[in-house]
Amino acid sequence: MKRKFFRSITGRIVILLLMLSMIFSTGVFAAVDSSNDTTVDTQAGDIGVQYRGHVQNKGDVPVPVGSFITGPNELGSQGEGLRLEGIRIELTGDVPAGAGISYDVHVQNRGWMGPVENGNFAGTIGDSLRIEAIKINLIGLDGYDVYYRGHVQNKGNIPVVDNTWGWVKNGAELGSTGESLRLESIEIKIVKTATYTALGDSIAYGMSATPGSGYVNLFYDNLKGISGNEDLSLVNLGVPGYASTQLLNQVQNDPATIAALGKAKVITVSVGGNNILAPVIVTLAAAFQLDPASPTFPTDLATALAQPGAQDIITAALPTIQTNVSASVTQFGTDWPQIIATIKALAPQADIYVTTLYDPISTQDPLFAIFDPAIQTINTAIKTPGTGYKVADVYTAFASYQGSDPLVNFNWYIGNLDPHPTTAGHELIYQSHLNAVVIN
16 A cells, blocks of 8 residues: 555656646746846935026026025926026936936927036027927936926926826926927926836746736736835846745846845745755756756656656655755755845835745645645745744635635646646735735
8 A cells, every 4th residue: 555655656746747847947947147237226325306497587596596496396487478498407415426317408499409417508598489398317327217297388287197297207208399389387306216026936927827917917006006106117037947046146146136126115025936846856857867957858858757667766766856855945944034134135125025835736635745844844934933024825825715716727637737826826826915914
């Protein structure tokens, strides 16, 4: 009986490894290629903007001459029928070397005058010519956006967004050309870019969900609906196949990731599944003398598994598989505190959400007893009290699920062994984020 049970496990691992190798082999050994992106957020403090100008009948404003209006207060007037004729704009605060602000105005009878920078005058004085439109850009100031809006003759406050007075930003045209309408006033502000940065593996990446329905996308849509997050942008840095050591390397050394975390208002982390999967694949590859990094690995493994004696090779490798999985899970316990410490150092003000691992295997399956203890060990590390981040307990949500739609594609009986969440599974992971709590 014991031998029959053992053979049952071995047979299932044969099928499991064949299918998982096809799904994961390229991802498990992937790496972030940051060679083309060396942008690093170097901002040391808040950046602001100030401006002054020349207005019909009023001359240089504000007074005393040479003083500035601090953004986003109004320069110019409304309801007086006075044209804005010239403007100077400059940044304030801890402005990094090489950073600045550029602006270009469209003037009556003259067209676009050409961009000027950092407090230089744009427009005219003494010619009685109106500014009709303006474009404003930031220079060398990664992590910030410039927003501006104004009041235009016959049109009133522009732009109108969702029936309210909105803003344009980063080089967009404010005003009009070819309509002979004066720009009467302007308001300008500098806004620090805020992002939701998602880290992790193929689940964070959104694998096996309907496009746009991964939990990261769903959570992002929810965050955008919260007041103050209207301009929140999404940076999904999930990499299929990443285990904890690769994620640690990413947050410590990848410039694009470091920059994204420096701007992050919200961060989610989903990692750990490959700490269990990768050593299984590597051990079996060694047992069959295959190269798991080879692009032909899935085919090579399929051929090897079809050979006589394959089950005996797997049976002999099972103790090594368990040892290597245990070592990789232990490595997760070492990596995890460093991952979180690095994220917190790069984004000290961000809200951090982390997910526990779910088990795609039924409690009635012989493989459950092999893999679930490893999953629970990783989850215990994730749920360490006093860490300050919010835990989305996906394991419990999946285990207690009572719905009819499958949460994972994994199903022995229909031959689908993809362990990724379905669209319904991603929806439940998203709901787990909404219910996430800090464990004290």
